Amino acid sequence: MNWDDDSVRAGALRLLLTRRLTSTKAAASWLLQLEQLGLIGPTRRSGEYQLHAEKVDVLRCYLLQRWPQLPEVEAAFSANPQSISTAALRAQRRSSLILPAGIxxxxxxxxxxxxxxxxxxxxxxxxxxxxxxTDEVLRLRPNAGLEMVGAGSRMELDACLALLGEVSIPERALTGEWQLAGVMPRLILTVENLGAFVDFPLVPSVLMLQAPGWNAGLATKFIARLPDNIPWLHFADLDPNGLRIGLSLRCAADGRRPAPWIPRAAGTLLSTHALPLPQPWPVQDLPASLLSGPILHELVTSQRWIEHESLVLLPEFARELYELASLA
Structure with missing residues (x-):
C-alpha cells in the first residue's frame, strides 16, 4: 500500500472523520486489513464500511505510523470532512507556501x-x-493619429495598424502608467464577434475594439482612458442577448455606457438573412427607444434575429458608419 498516494490518504481521512467509507479499488486492500484487525465492519449498504466507535483512536495510531503529517491534516479538515478529496489534500499541503517577494x-x-x-x-x-x-489580449483598430505615451516613449498606433492590421494590448498593460494622446476618435465602437471586428470597414475617425460577448472588461478599461465626451456605440448580433450585452456594458472607472447600435443597413438583409428565434423577444427588458426603431420592430414582430457579421459586407453599412462618424 502506497501511503504517499493522495487517493489512499483521502479515503483514510474520510473514514477517520466521518466513520464511514465506501470501498474503492485504491482502498480495497487496506480496508480488508482494517476489517481483519477488527477496526471496521460492513454496513447494510453495498461496499460501505463503518469504523467502530471504540476503535477511532486505534485507527488514528495506525494511520499516524504510515502518515506522520496526519495531525495537521486532520485539524484542517475536521470542521468540514465532506470537502476531503485528493485535490483538497494537495491544496492543503501547499497552503503554507510563501510566495516569493516582489511579485x-x-x-x-x-x-x-x-x-x-x-x-x-x-x-x-x-x-x-x-x-x-487572466492575461487575455485586447484587439483594437485605432483611429488615425491615436498614440500611447508613457515610460518616456511614444507609440504611434497608426504604424502598428499599417504593419499588422490591428493593435493588440495585453491585459497587464492596461494597468500601466501610460496615457492616450494625439488625435482622439470621433466615435468609439465596440464589436462583439471576431469576424465582424476584423472585416469591419475601416473608418479613420472611428476607434474599434473587440468586446467578445460578456467578456468586455479589457475594452472598457481602455475606453476609460479616453475623454468621456466621445460617443460610444456597441455593435453585436441583432438578437436579445446581443442587445442585453450592449445595455449592460459600462466603464467601472467612470460609469459611462454605450448605446446598442442597430444599423439602418440591416433592413437590406431582413428578407435574406433573418433567422428564427426559438422564443419571443423579451420586449419588457428593452428600452422603448430601441423598440421604436423599424429594424428591431420588424425582428420582434416576426420573432427573428440577424447575425451582425453579415452586415459588415454591405456598401450601405460602410456609408452609414462614415455618416455616424461625421455627425459625432
Missing part, C-alpha cells in the same frame, strides 16, 4: 498551480497586493 501580478493559473491542487483548480485568495490576471 505584484500573477496569472490565475500560475497562482492555482502554486497554491492550489493544480493549474485549473479553484484557488485561495492571493496575498494582499498581488493582482491575479
Amino acid at each position: 505584484s501580478r500573477l496569472n490565475r493559473k500560475t497562482w492555482a498551480a502554486w497554491a492550489g491542487a493544480h493549474s485549473k483548480s479553484g484557488q485561495r485568495a492571493p496575498p494582499e497586493g498581488v493582482l491575479l490576471t
Whole structure:
C-alpha cells in the first residue's frame, strides 16, 4: 500500500472523520486489513464500511505510523470532512507556501498551480497586493493619429495598424502608467464577434475594439482612458442577448455606457438573412427607444434575429458608419 498516494490518504481521512467509507479499488486492500484487525465492519449498504466507535483512536495510531503529517491534516479538515478529496489534500499541503517577494501580478493559473491542487483548480485568495490576471489580449483598430505615451516613449498606433492590421494590448498593460494622446476618435465602437471586428470597414475617425460577448472588461478599461465626451456605440448580433450585452456594458472607472447600435443597413438583409428565434423577444427588458426603431420592430414582430457579421459586407453599412462618424 502506497501511503504517499493522495487517493489512499483521502479515503483514510474520510473514514477517520466521518466513520464511514465506501470501498474503492485504491482502498480495497487496506480496508480488508482494517476489517481483519477488527477496526471496521460492513454496513447494510453495498461496499460501505463503518469504523467502530471504540476503535477511532486505534485507527488514528495506525494511520499516524504510515502518515506522520496526519495531525495537521486532520485539524484542517475536521470542521468540514465532506470537502476531503485528493485535490483538497494537495491544496492543503501547499497552503503554507510563501510566495516569493516582489511579485505584484500573477496569472490565475500560475497562482492555482502554486497554491492550489493544480493549474485549473479553484484557488485561495492571493496575498494582499498581488493582482491575479487572466492575461487575455485586447484587439483594437485605432483611429488615425491615436498614440500611447508613457515610460518616456511614444507609440504611434497608426504604424502598428499599417504593419499588422490591428493593435493588440495585453491585459497587464492596461494597468500601466501610460496615457492616450494625439488625435482622439470621433466615435468609439465596440464589436462583439471576431469576424465582424476584423472585416469591419475601416473608418479613420472611428476607434474599434473587440468586446467578445460578456467578456468586455479589457475594452472598457481602455475606453476609460479616453475623454468621456466621445460617443460610444456597441455593435453585436441583432438578437436579445446581443442587445442585453450592449445595455449592460459600462466603464467601472467612470460609469459611462454605450448605446446598442442597430444599423439602418440591416433592413437590406431582413428578407435574406433573418433567422428564427426559438422564443419571443423579451420586449419588457428593452428600452422603448430601441423598440421604436423599424429594424428591431420588424425582428420582434416576426420573432427573428440577424447575425451582425453579415452586415459588415454591405456598401450601405460602410456609408452609414462614415455618416455616424461625421455627425459625432
